[in-house]
Structure formats: structure tokens, C-alpha cells
Amino acid sequence: MAGETVSRENKQVLLKDYITGFPKESDMVLKKSTIDLKIPDGTNGVVLVKNLYLSCDPYMRNRMSHTVGSYINSFTPGSPMAGYGVSRVIESSYPDLKKDDLVWGFTGWEEYSLITNPATLFKIQNTDVPLTYYTGLLGMPGMTAYVGFYEICTPKEGESVFISAASGAVGQLVGQFAKLMGCYVVGSAGSKDKVELLKNKLGFDDAFNYKEEEDLAATLKRYFPKGIDIYFENVGGKMLDAVLLNAALHCRVAVCGMISQYNLDRPEPVRNLFTLVSKRVRMEGFMVGDYYHQYPKFLDLVLPLIKNGKITYIEDVAEGIESAPAALVGLFLGRNVGKQVVAVAPE
Structure with a gap:
């Protein structure tokens, strides 16, 4: 009817x-x-x-x-x-x-x-x-990667970049943006397969399984002997502490999330915060919603990269x-x- x-x-x-x-x-x-x-x-x-x-x-x-x-x-x-x-x-x-x-x-x-x-x-x-x-890629995680890397971290060619939770929705994009900038890029992930994915499919210079590392600070020292210029923070806790010990002078840290802390009754303390002073580190948290007015600018960057096969997702x-x-x-x-x-x- x-x-x-x-x-x-x-x-x-x-x-x-x-x-x-x-x-x-x-x-x-x-x-x-x-x-x-x-x-x-x-x-x-x-x-x-x-x-x-x-x-x-x-x-x-x-x-x-x-x-x-x-x-x-x-x-x-x-x-x-x-x-x-x-x-x-x-x-x-x-x-x-x-x-x-x-x-x-x-x-x-x-x-x-x-x-x-x-x-x-x-x-x-x-x-x-x-x-x-x-x-x-073209939604909230893509915008998060774009804002955190380009707007917060202000990258320069040749800098050393570390990304935690690097195979996730945001981290995999940050790594590829960094490589397109001509940076040295290392990521951490939680399995051997994810580490291989970062290195062999997503183009990271190197990667490691954080679950297999007893001393994260020593691990980062091995991958970044001259220090970390940019850290894209997805994890928090012990990983953040280890990064602060390995920060280069004027390191920038974009705080996107801290997934290691979400399920804890009491978040783990961060003990190495004085590094912010001694290494003049700039650590900034951000909410992607504050930057959605830049979405057209983001599309102008990313859509050609997708269509030219320069971004894998x-x-x-x-x-x-x-x-x-x-x-x-x-x-x-x-x-x-x-x-x-x-x-x-x-x-």
C-alpha cells in the first residue's frame, strides 16, 4: 500500500x-x-x-x-x-x-x-x-596520524622517528608519512608477524616485538644510538619511560593514546619526566576533533598517495x-x- x-x-x-x-x-x-x-x-x-x-x-x-x-x-x-x-x-x-x-x-x-x-x-x-x-585511513585514525605527525611533531627530513603500537590503525600511517618525509622509522608491535608486516609491507626501517624485550630502554638505545627525535605515543607506561631516557635534544612527543593504561585500576607512574627539562622535550597531547576543520587539507595530501600506490593500509x-x-x-x-x-x- x-x-x-x-x-x-x-x-x-x-x-x-x-x-x-x-x-x-x-x-x-x-x-x-x-x-x-x-x-x-x-x-x-x-x-x-x-x-x-x-x-x-x-x-x-x-x-x-x-x-x-x-x-x-x-x-x-x-x-x-x-x-x-x-x-x-x-x-x-x-x-x-x-x-x-x-x-x-x-x-x-x-x-x-x-x-x-x-x-x-x-x-x-x-x-x-x-x-x-x-x-x-580516510577517517578519524587517518586524521589522527596526520595531525599528530605533521602538526604536533613538525618533522624534518632525516629525523629519527619511533612509533609504538605501530601496526595499528594510526601507527601504520604515521610510519608511512615519516618515510615519505625521508625519516628513519622504527616501530614496536606485539608479535613476530606484526613486526614482519612493519618491515616488509609497510616500509619501516626496522621494528621489534616489545614482548620479547626485557629492557626497553636498552632496546631503544640499540635502534636509536643518537636518540629519538620524534615519538608518536600510543602506549604509555613503561614504553614512555624508556623513550624519555632515549630522547634526543628537542625531541617532540605527540600523545595520541595510552592503550597499556586503559584497563588498569591504577595507571603506572612515569618516572623519567625530568628528561623533559634536561633534553628540552616537547610532549603534547591532542584531540583529533579539534583539527577536523583541516580535513579537506588532509584529503588533498592522502588521496593522491592512495591512488599512486604510495600508501599501504x-x-x-x-x-x-x-x-x-x-x-x-x-x-x-x-x-x-x-x-x-x-x-x-x-x-
């Missing part, structure tokens, strides 16, 4: 309750609900989307705990989790987006989402690259929204190789 509202099953991943320690699959629950594929009457400035790909990112762990005063709100137990994703517009009452537009940005961990703040979404203009790239795609809890937990167990993506069930 003409004009009849179409309803669909809408699988959702809910947070069961706030957590402490390492996340478990059982901390999340899959719920089946029903959604009308129609924007509610009288609702303006919103879009209804079909989610195509969801991004698993380490910061999501912080949102699974009850925190006050954080830079981002905690998830609400019993409600769908949320994160970055790639979506197709089903219906829109927002003037800048129309039916069938592709977008990336914050969305629910569910098959269909009603986005009430669509001004935060980025319309995808370039569809001649894999759509999954907009969860990583590794993705780990889990199939079906049912796989999302295991995929997210896997980030903290080192299961993923490259950017962890969840491919939601097709339309």
Missing part, C-alpha cells in the same frame, strides 16, 4: 553495565529490536542511516566505565554503544544530506541509526576507494554486527592486524 511505513529488524550492541579492568565479550549484549524506516513526523534536522561499517577503536574502552569529567561521555548501560562508522542515508530532514548519500562519523552500534546531530557527519565525496577506508574486517563485541575486545588482546573494522550485515 502506497505510503506504508516499512519496518526492519535492527540488531544492536548494548553495554550491559559499567566495567573495570579488561573488557569481555560478555560485557556487551546483542539485542534484536524493530525500527521504522521513516523519520518521526515533525522531527527536523535529523537523518536515518543504514550503518555499513563500524570502527573498533581503543578510546571506546574508556566509555565503558563510569567516568566523570572525561573528554567524552560514558556509554549508558542498556543502550546501544556508539562509535565511528560509515553509513548510507535512508531518509533525511537535514538540508545538507539526502537519500543515498554516504557519510562517515559517529553512529550507533546497530544496523540502523537515527542521527540527531548530522552536522558532525562528513559526506563522502570520493567513492573510488574502499568505503572501509573511511573508518581508518592494512585492515582486519570482522563480518556481521554479531562479531562486534569480540572485535572490540580483541584490540586489547592484540588479535587484530591493522585497522579493526566490523562489516554490518548488508541492506
Whole structure:
């Protein structure tokens, strides 16, 4: 019958309750609900989307705990989790987006989402690259690598660059940006396979498995006998302490994240902070959202690199929204190789 509202099953991943320690699959629950594929009457400035790909990112762990005063709100137990994703517009009452537009940005961990703040979404203009790239290489992780390396670290040709968690969504890009600048690049990772990936596929000058090193400071001294000029910080804890002991004069440290600390009740202390004074180190944390106005400039740099084969991007795609809890937990167990993506069930 003409004009009849179409309803669909809408699988959702809910947070069961706030957590402490390492996340478990059982901390999340899959719920089946029903959604009308129609924007509610009288609702303006919103879009209804079909989610195509969801991004698993380490910061999501912080949102699974009850925190006050954080830079981002905690998830609400019993409600769908949320994160970055790639979506197709089903219906829109927002003037800048129309039916069938592709977008990336914050969305629910569910098959269909009603986005009430669509001004935060980025319309995808370039569809001649894999759509999954907009969860990583051309999305938040790509922008994070770009901002941290170019804007925070202000690199120069010939400098020595160290990247922790180097095979992840951000680290693999920082390493390639650094090589394109003519830098000497070393990364750390948590398995032999990831180390080989860094050296043989991503073009790093060298790499090591931090789990096999008893003395991280001595390890870094071996790879950087003249000191580290740039450190892209993804890990924190003992790795940061070891880097500070090996900092070159005027070393720059871009603090992107500290994944080693997210699941600890008490974060590990950093003991070598006086190096900031003695070596005149500049260490700066940043939030990528503060730099999204530079996204067009970022695309101008990265899209030609992709199309000319000068950037390699590794993705780990889990199939079906049912796989999302295991995929997210896997980030903290080192299961993923490259950017962890969840491919939601097709339309």
C-alpha cells in the first residue's frame, strides 16, 4: 500500500553495565529490536542511516566505565554503544544530506541509526576507494596520524622517528608519512608477524616485538644510538619511560593514546619526566576533533598517495554486527592486524 511505513529488524550492541579492568565479550549484549524506516513526523534536522561499517577503536574502552569529567561521555548501560562508522542515508530532514548519500562519523552500534546531530557527519565525496577506508585511513585514525605527525611533531627530513603500537590503525600511517618525509622509522608491535608486516609491507626501517624485550630502554638505545627525535605515543607506561631516557635534544612527543593504561585500576607512574627539562622535550597531547576543520587539507595530501600506490593500509574486517563485541575486545588482546573494522550485515 502506497505510503506504508516499512519496518526492519535492527540488531544492536548494548553495554550491559559499567566495567573495570579488561573488557569481555560478555560485557556487551546483542539485542534484536524493530525500527521504522521513516523519520518521526515533525522531527527536523535529523537523518536515518543504514550503518555499513563500524570502527573498533581503543578510546571506546574508556566509555565503558563510569567516568566523570572525561573528554567524552560514558556509554549508558542498556543502550546501544556508539562509535565511528560509515553509513548510507535512508531518509533525511537535514538540508545538507539526502537519500543515498554516504557519510562517515559517529553512529550507533546497530544496523540502523537515527542521527540527531548530522552536522558532525562528513559526506563522502570520493567513492573510488574502499568505503572501509573511511573508518581508518580516510577517517578519524587517518586524521589522527596526520595531525599528530605533521602538526604536533613538525618533522624534518632525516629525523629519527619511533612509533609504538605501530601496526595499528594510526601507527601504520604515521610510519608511512615519516618515510615519505625521508625519516628513519622504527616501530614496536606485539608479535613476530606484526613486526614482519612493519618491515616488509609497510616500509619501516626496522621494528621489534616489545614482548620479547626485557629492557626497553636498552632496546631503544640499540635502534636509536643518537636518540629519538620524534615519538608518536600510543602506549604509555613503561614504553614512555624508556623513550624519555632515549630522547634526543628537542625531541617532540605527540600523545595520541595510552592503550597499556586503559584497563588498569591504577595507571603506572612515569618516572623519567625530568628528561623533559634536561633534553628540552616537547610532549603534547591532542584531540583529533579539534583539527577536523583541516580535513579537506588532509584529503588533498592522502588521496593522491592512495591512488599512486604510495600508501599501504592494512585492515582486519570482522563480518556481521554479531562479531562486534569480540572485535572490540580483541584490540586489547592484540588479535587484530591493522585497522579493526566490523562489516554490518548488508541492506
